[in-house]
Amino acid sequence: DTGVSQNPRHKITKRGQNVTFRCDPISEHNRLYWYRQTLGQGPEFLTYFQNEAQLEKSRLLSDRFSAERPKGSFSTLEIQRTEQGDSAMYLCASSTDRWDQPQHFGDGTRLSIL
Amino acid sequence: DAKTTQPPSMDCAEGRAANLPCNHSTISGNEYVYWYRQIHSQGPQYIIHGLKNNETNEMASLIITEDRKSSTLILPHATLRDTAVYYCIVKGSGGSNYKLTFGKGTLLTVNP
Numbered sequence: 001d002t003g004v005s006q007n008p009r010h011k012i013t014k015r016g017q018n019v020t021f022r023c024d025p026i027s028e029h030n031r032l033y034w035y036r037q038t039l040g041q042g043p044e045f046l047t048y049f050q051n052e053a054q055l056e057k058s059r060l061l062s063d064r065f066s067a068e069r070p071k072g073s074f075s076t077l078e079i080q081r082t083e084q085g086d087s088a089m090y091l092c093a094s095s096t097d098r099w100d101q102p103q104h105f106g107d108g109t110r111l112s113i114l
Numbered sequence: 115d116a117k118t119t120q121p122p123s124m125d126c127a128e129g130r131a132a133n134l135p136c137n138h139s140t141i142s143g144n145e146y147v148y149w150y151r152q153i154h155s156q157g158p159q160y161i162i163h164g165l166k167n168n169e170t171n172e173m174a175s176l177i178i179t180e181d182r183k184s185s186t187l188i189l190p191h192a193t194l195r196d197t198a199v200y201y202c203i204v205k206g207s208g209g210s211n212y213k214l215t216f217g218k219g220t221l222l223t224v225n226p
Binding site (some may be wrong): 004006031033035040041042043044045048055056091093099100102103104105106107108110 | 146148150155156157158159163165184201205207211212213215216217218219221
């Protein structure tokens with residue numbers, strides 16, 4: 001069990017640029033989740049995948065955000081035309097598909113918009 | 115999912131037991147209680163979860179009251195590395211069973 005891996009750990013970009021983050025889940029986990037965390041707050045749910053299917057999206061996920069999980073393995077989260085308000089920690093988690101089993105988180109990608 | 119209430123902060127002396135309370139008075143029958151912690155600049159770390167029986171693992175013990183309306187996370191011998199924000203989350207098998215809803219948690223400070 002190598003844990004959930006996220007890259008990059010930090011990303012600094014100018015407003016208006018596009019950014020993409022990658023998440024590699026725990027290998028036997030079918031479910032993959034994305035959360036966002038701003039300073040002083042707990043993580044907030046963005047979206048989740050069951051294998052390659054994206055099954056739920058929060059209203060926090062505007063049309064500038066897109067997530068994919070090709071072949072049900074790693075996932076990417078892309079933000080287009082970044083805005084100041086996108087500055088946050090983006091966290092990825094994975095779990096088995098049993099609803100009672102815990103989600104395991106990576107250490108996140110911290111995005112800073114200049 | 116039921117809402118949880120936690121104190122915003124607590125202090126504990128190194129080597130002593132840390133007892134972190136959580137109130138979840140509206141919990142329903144199939145909802146589990148999960149505990150996570152988050153050390154600065156890291157992702158949330160899963161600690162333990164339970165339904166109605168007390169649970170223990172290598173990190174902590176979880177005590178759930180008989181009526182399930184509250185629980186306590188116990189770190190038996192706190193160390194400085196246990197300083198973190200601790201989140202108590204309730205999640206069931208209902209429509210939103212895919213997501214964890216985090217509150218603001220309890221900032222536990224372990225003092226030397």
